[in-house]
């Protein structure tokens with residue numbers, strides 16, 4: 257079971273690391289039981305049932321009295337999707353204040369895919385291995401060119417904030433993400449789901465693993481009631 261300080265590797269150079277957590281099933285129970293001026297120190301069967309009840313009836317606010325702080329490394333394209341989740345806090349590596357790190361996402365051959373169908377209902381199909389390898393080589397060449405241009409611009413004195421504009425969204429970025437269990441469940445419901453881009457889904461899976469380890473009863477109820485955030 258991954259816990260605080262642990263890191264789950266994702267994609268070719270990325271990771272999700274749980275930097276800190278103040279997140280237990282009891283935080284949900286006590287958030288609800290304060291209505292009756294009760295506080296519990298240990299979970300029992302009644303508390304498990306209470307969590308199921310809160311999840312099923314969408315009594316959502318008791319799921320907010322906790323926090324997970326993650327350190328994430330992912331491609332910028334994934335970070336853009338991630339940062340749409342407004343009910344959470346972000347701080348990201350600045351390419352104004354420091355130089356980029358040469359770290360780019362190249363999908364494994366089996367993840368080089370084509371799409372069929374209509375927007376919102378795409379089916380993704382792996383490409384022939386030979387084509388996939390060509391695509392990987394094309395991506396690497398493009399990244400190399402972008403990186404060389406970036407370095408040349410820095411070498412002649414262009415400001416970092418301007419030079420970064422030539423870098424592609426396959427570049428890895430790093431950020432801190434702090435989120436409570438309610439908003440985390442919304443993230444996992446949307447991003448560890450079939451409709452999500454495969455790459456962010458890998459991150460959604462890692463986040464869900466940490467969540468399940470920290471708050472097993474809450475996670476169980478989340479799954480039981482259809483993986484929908486309360």
Ligand SMILES: Cc1cc2nc3c(=O)[nH]c(=O)nc-3n(C[C@H](O)[C@H](O)[C@H](O)COP(=O)(O)OP(=O)(O)OC[C@H]3O[C@@H](n4cnc5c(N)ncnc54)[C@H](O)[C@@H]3O)c2cc1C
Pocket residue numbers: 340341342343344439442446447451452453
């Ligand atoms: C498969 C998929 C495809 C997507 N495609 C697109 C796309 O093509 N273009 C695009 O722009 N985005 C797209 N998104 C992003 C999506 O629209 C959401 O912005 C993102 O998933 C964050 O979800 P959220 O608003 O529920 O999360 P949060 O921002 O964390 O909000 C959590 C919850 O708080 C409430 N809330 C937050 N802000 C408001 C508000 N202003 N008013 C009322 N209630 C609020 C809502 O109940 C919301 O569910 C896509 C997402 C997915 C999963």
